[in-house]
Amino acid sequence: MSENLLEIRRASKVYQRGLLTSKATIALKEFSLVLKQDEPTILTIAGESGSGKTTLAMMLLGFTTATTGEVLYKGKNIAGLVGKERMAYRREVQAVFQDPFAVFNPFYKVDHLLTVPIRQFKLARTKAEATSKMEEALNSVGLRPEDVLGRFPHQLSGGQRQRINVARALLLKPRLLIADEPVSMVDASLRANILESLRNLHRDHGVSIIYITHDLTTAYHVADNIIVLYKGEVVEKGDVESVIRNPQHRYTQLLVDSIPWPNLDQRWGHSIRTSETTNPR
Numbered sequence: 001m002s003e004n005l006l007e008i009r010r011a012s013k014v015y016q017r018g019l020l021t022s023k024a025t026i027a028l029k030e031f032s033l034v035l036k037q038d039e040p041t042i043l044t045i046a047g048e049s050g051s052g053k054t055t056l057a058m059m060l061l062g063f064t065t066a067t068t069g070e071v072l073y074k075g076k077n078i079a080g081l082v083g084k085e086r087m088a089y090r091r092e093v094q095a096v097f098q099d100p101f102a103v104f105n106p107f108y109k110v111d112h113l114l115t116v117p118i119r120q121f122k123l124a125r126t127k128a129e130a131t132s133k134m135e136e137a138l139n140s141v142g143l144r145p146e147d148v149l150g151r152f153p154h155q156l157s158g159g160q161r162q163r164i165n166v167a168r169a170l171l172l173k174p175r176l177l178i179a180d181e182p183v184s185m186v187d188a189s190l191r192a193n194i195l196e197s198l199r200n201l202h203r204d205h206g207v208s209i210i211y212i213t214h215d216l217t218t219a220y221h222v223a224d225n226i227i228v229l230y231k232g233e234v235v236e237k238g239d240v241e242s243v244i245r246n247p248q249h250r251y252t253q254l255l256v257d258s259i260p261w262p263n264l265d266q267r268w269g270h271s272i273r274t275s276e277t278t279n280p281r
């Protein structure tokens with residue numbers, strides 16, 4: 001029997017009242033999920049603003065804990081990981097966030113973002129090995145090392161910065177990548193490129209990806225399966241093709257219908273998915 005890479009068991013997150021309100025917010029309600037170790041997949045978590053997507057990402061990365069329920073990584077509750085296991089989890093579960101600028105320190109050259117994990121996780125024994133790993137990671141996201149290394153973050157485009165983030169994740173050879181709106185702040189012309197880097201990460205290195213987005217178009221191009229969240233609850237799930245072509249829940253229907261599919265498809269569908277047709281519905 002295959003061991004689970006990730007299992008979320010009925011996780012809920014309740015934010016207690018804020019300064020101006022006495023109401024508690026249920027950001028996520030009894031959310032469950034299983035990803036198998038030997039079946040790498042790309043799963044989209046879709047939903048509009050406030051549906052609980054980021055709360056889920058924060059929970060998976062251990063930045064916030066579930067109010068009830070649990071998150072297990074390779075069978076162990078992440079809240080209880082210590083020592084080597086915690087280190088392995090921190091290395092094997094990586095994230096790429098929405099704002100490609102936020103993770104960079106403006107005072108360091110972009111190399112810093114790559115050399116820190118190499119040092120922290122002891123990924124190379126010599127400087128030459130470190131350089132070759134960095135170059136390999138950059139090449140695999142379609143960047144030429146000579147174009148980006150030695151530069152400061154503001155000297156790069158948003159698309160280049162986000163691809164460096166993906167390269168950083170790649171360097172660590174994660175088992176699971178949490179990509180929270182990774183292309184929503186990137187120029188449309190570069191989106192396909194970055195999403196393709198993510199798919200390559202999945203295809204070539206067996207990385208499972210949880211792709212969090214409000215945008216069903218990119219989800220359709222990138223993901224195998226989808227879970228639709230509405231106000232913290234799962235309203236629909238299944239393989240992305242069936243859910244988008246034939247949405248059952250009213251909310252998913254609204255999400256699908258609000259998108260001008262044909263135009264978006266024509267522009268960058270084919271490089272990412274080979275089997276699609278022009279209009280999914």
Ligand SMILES: Nc1ncnc2c1ncn2[C@@H]1O[C@H](COP(=O)(O)OP(=O)(O)OP(=O)(O)O)[C@@H](O)[C@H]1O
Binds near residue numbers: 049055056214
């Ligand atoms: N730290 C917090 N304290 C109180 N309420 C919060 C907190 N973080 C999120 N919430 C609330 O929880 C709900 C879910 O928020 P969350 O950020 O997970 O949604 P989201 O789907 O990621 O939205 P967006 O796409 O806008 O980022 C929202 O109603 C939000 O206001």
